[in-house]
Amino acid sequence: MVLKVGNVHNIARKALAVLLSAVLFASMCPAVAHAAEFAWPTPGISYMYRGFGNGHQGLDIAADNGTKVYSAASGTVMEVYTGCNNYDGADDGGVNCRDKGICNPSKSFYKDGFCNSAYGNAVIIRHDNGVWTSYAHLSSIAGGISVGARVSQGQLLGLSGSSGRSTGAHLHFEMRTGSSEYFWLNTAFDPLTRVSPEDSWIQDTVSPVISNVRIFGVSSDGYWVQCDVTDNIGVSKVLFPTWTTANGQDDLAEDWETNYAGQQSGNTWSFYVSNIAHNYESGVYTTHIYAYDAAGNQTSVDAGLVEVPLKQVDVSTIQKGDVNLDGVCNAMDALLILKQSAGLMSMDAQQLQFADCDGDSIISASDALYVLKKAAGLL
Numbered sequence: 001m002v003l004k005v006g007n008v009h010n011i012a013r014k015a016l017a018v019l020l021s022a023v024l025f026a027s028m029c030p031a032v033a034h035a036a037e038f039a040w041p042t043p044g045i046s047y048m049y050r051g052f053g054n055g056h057q058g059l060d061i062a063a064d065n066g067t068k069v070y071s072a073a074s075g076t077v078m079e080v081y082t083g084c085n086n087y088d089g090a091d092d093g094g095v096n097c098r099d100k101g102i103c104n105p106s107k108s109f110y111k112d113g114f115c116n117s118a119y120g121n122a123v124i125i126r127h128d129n130g131v132w133t134s135y136a137h138l139s140s141i142a143g144g145i146s147v148g149a150r151v152s153q154g155q156l157l158g159l160s161g162s163s164g165r166s167t168g169a170h171l172h173f174e175m176r177t178g179s180s181e182y183f184w185l186n187t188a189f190d191p192l193t194r195v196s197p198e199d200s201w202i203q204d205t206v207s208p209v210i211s212n213v214r215i216f217g218v219s220s221d222g223y224w225v226q227c228d229v230t231d232n233i234g235v236s237k238v239l240f241p242t243w244t245t246a247n248g249q250d251d252l253a254e255d256w257e258t259n260y261a262g263q264q265s266g267n268t269w270s271f272y273v274s275n276i277a278h279n280y281e282s283g284v285y286t287t288h289i290y291a292y293d294a295a296g297n298q299t300s301v302d303a304g305l306v307e308v309p310l311k312q313v314d315v316s317t318i319q320k321g322d323v324n325l326d327g328v329c330n331a332m333d334a335l336l337i338l339k340q341s342a343g344l345m346s347m348d349a350q351q352l353q354f355a356d357c358d359g360d361s362i363i364s365a366s367d368a369l370y371v372l373k374k375a376a377g378l379l
Contacts, residue, residue, distance in 0.1 A: 037073065037129070037194070037195075038072045038073050038131075038133075038191075038194050038195035038199060039070070039072050039073065039153055039154060039195065039199050039200055039201035040072070040195060040196065040197045040198075040199050040200060040296075041061070041069050041070055041071070041072050041133075041135060041157075041171065041173055042061050042063045042067055042068075042069060042070075042160070042171055043070070043200050043201075043236065043293075043294040043295055043296055044236035044237065044292040044293055044294050044295065044296045044297075044298075045061060045062060045063050045067065045197075045236065045237070045292075046061075046197030046296070047061070047062040047255070047257045048060055048061055048062060049061075049062055049170055051190075051192070052188075052189075052190035052191065052192065053190070057174055057188040058134070058136075058172050058173050058174035058175070058188065058191065059172070059173045059174075059191050059192070060170045060171070060172055061170060061171040061172075061173055062170055062257075063160040063169065063170055063171045064160070064169055064237070064261060065139060065159075065160060065161050065162065065169035066139065066159050066160065066161070067159065067160040067169075067171070067236075068156055068159060068160075068294075069135050069138065069156070069157050069158050069159065069160055069171055070153075070154050070155060070156055070157060070201065071125060071133075071151045071152065071153060071154065071155045071157055072125075072127075072133050072153070072173075072195060073125075073127045073128070073129070073131075073133070073153045074127065074128055074150070074151060074152045074153050075125040075126055075127035075128055075133075075150075075151060076125065076126050076148065076149070076150055076151075077123060077124070077125055077145060077146060077147055077148065077149045077150075077151060078124045078125065078126050078132070078147065078183060079122070079123070079124040079147065079183065080122075080123055080124075080141060080145060080146055080147055081119065081120070081121055081122045081123075082121050082141055083121070084120040084121045084163040084164050118164050118165030119134070119136035119137065119164050119165075119172065120136055120137045120138065120161070120162075120163030120164020120165070120166060121136075121137070121138040121139065121140065121141060121158070121161065121163045121164070122134060122135060122136040122137070122138060122164075123135045123138070123141065123145055123157045123158060124183045125151060126183075130177060131175055131176070131177050131194070132174075132175065132176045132177065132183050132186055133173070133174065133175055133176075133191075134172075134173070134174040134176075134183060135157055135158070135171060135172075135173060136164065136171070136172035136173075136174070137160070137161055137162055137163050137164050137166045137169075137170060137171065137172050138157075138158040138159060138160060138161050138163060138171075139158070139159045139160060139161025139162070139163060139169075140158050140159045140161070141157070141158040142156045142157055142158045142159075145157055145158065153201045154201035173191055174188055174191070175188070175189055175190075175191040175194060175195075176188045176189070177189060197296065198296065200295050200296055204232065204233050204293070204294075204295040204297065205295075205297060206231070206232050206233075206293075206297060207231075207291075207293070207297040207298060207299040208229050208230065208231040208235050208291040208292065208293050208297065208298075208299050209229065209230050209231070209299070210227050210228070210229050210289055210291050210299060210300075210301045211227065211228045211229075211230075212227060212228045213225070213226070213227040213289065213301060213303050213304075214226050214227070215303065215304065215306055217272075218306060218307070218308065218309075219308075219309070220275070220282065220308065220309050220310065220311035220312065221274065221275055221311075222272060222273045222274040222275050222276075222308065223272075223273050223285070223306055223308065224270060224271070224272050224273075225240050225270070225271050225272075225273060225287050225289070225303050226268060226269070226270045226271075227268070227269055227289055227301075227303075228267050228268055228269075229267060229269055229291045230267055231291075231293040231297075232293075233293055233294050233295060234293060234294050235264075235267075235269075235291060235292070235293055236292050236293055236294045237261060237262075237291075237292050238261070238262040238264070238269040238271075238289065238290065238291045238292070239256070239257065239259075239260045239261060239262065239289070239290045239291075239292075240260045240261075240262055240271035240273070240287055240288070240289055240290075240303075241253075241256040241259075241260045241287070241288050241290070242260065242273045242277075242278070242285060242286065242287040242288075243278070243285070243286055244278050244279075244281045244283060244284065244285050244286075245283055245284040245285075245286070246281050246283050246284075246345070246346050247281075247344070247345050247346055250279075250344060250345065251277070251278040251279055251281070251345075253277075269291075271287075273285060273287060273306075275308060279336060279339065279345045280311075280323075280324040280325075280336065280351070281308075281345070281348075282308050282309060282310040282311065282348055283307070283308060284305050284306070284307055284308075285305070285306045285307075285308055286302075286303075286304075286305055286306075287302075287303040287304075287306065288300055288301070288302055288303065289301050289302075289303055310348055310350065311325050311350075319354070320354055320356075320357045320370075321333055321354060321355075321357045321367070321370060321371040321374055322354050323336045323337060323347070323351050323354055323355045323371075324336060324351070325350070325351070325354070328375075329371050329374045329375050330371075330375045331371075331372065331375065333355075333371045333375075334368040334369075334371040334372050334375075335368075336351070336355070337355050337357075337363060337364075337365075337367045337368040337371060338365065338368050340352075340355060340363050341363050341364050341365060341367075341368075347363075355367055357370040357371060358370055
């Protein structure tokens with residue numbers, strides 16, 4: 001078939017028009033990202049207490065109690081374990097299980113035994129690509145999640161918790177591969193080789209909005225920070241990391257991404273800053289606010305500087321060694337003395353007055369020993 005010149009020109013013009021239309025459409029419409037093969041089961045929560053290896057066959061994701069847990073990919077539910085209580089870590093036949101339940105901590109890691117062999121309430125899924133995933137230590141299982149049920153990527157499986165052999169709320173997330181019909185007999189591998197916290201089934205790039213930040217209830221014991229947080233798909237957590245001006249950020253917890261969690265009431269999030277967590281220091285405090293949504297988007301603001309006043313006490317009622325001026329001499333006072341003597345903190349003049357227990361004008365370990373003996377009733 002031979003095309004005439006005129007037809008060639010017409011075809012070229014039509015092709016150019018189609019190309020220009022496509023470019024114009026692309027410029028007007030935002031790009032839509034495709035979901036990853038596997039999605040992170042706790043969107044917006046990436047911190048892990050423990051990784052894969054050294055006898056640990058999965059990831060321990062730092063999900064607070066009640067955090068929503070989602071399916072990493074579509075597949076079929078193979079096992080559902082329910083009815084498990086929390087285990088406190090003591091191998092005493094379940095006597096010390098939380099809620100006085102039976103935990104059977106001596107069970108093996110195979111699928112026999114009450115409480116899913118220490119995994120607690122859990123859901124196990126075999127995915128369409130042959131990979132298996134397990135979601136353990138849940139506090140509850142979502143409705144519709146039962147053996148044989150089909151689930152889609154991002155479907156709610158349950159809420160995180162501390163059921164089974166667990167000493168605190170988190171999600172134990174495993175991946176396995178193999179030809180066995182039983183999850184436990186397949187080979188575990190590091191989930192981070194197939195999925196990362198950035199892999200989300202939620203295609204959203206809009207960060208939460210923090211507004212109406214307010215400080216109230218300021219006293220020598222601390223203060224309240226409160227704010228409103230909104231997001232188009234829902235807020236997953238709000239953190240309030242805080243530190244004092246004195247001694248830099250020595251009082252800011254290294255794992256602050258799992259601490260300083262606010263309390264939610266509707267769109268309002270609140271957090272109480274206690275001087276107990278900051279070496280009982282007075283003076284200038286700084287609080288920042290970090291808000292996260294279910295897709296992992298994050299935003300932050302500075303809540304401003306807060307002046308926490310020096311605790312006013314009747315010195316005639318305070319005894320030597322009561323460094324934090326709470327009316328008792330205990331290990332906390334000894335710890336503060338040791339920090340002061342090591343140069344890790346700077347006490348107020350009033351605290352120094354009661355830290356020099358032996359009266360030698362030097363704050364040292366001997367003063368801490370004095371406090372411990374006094375607390376133990378040896379003096």
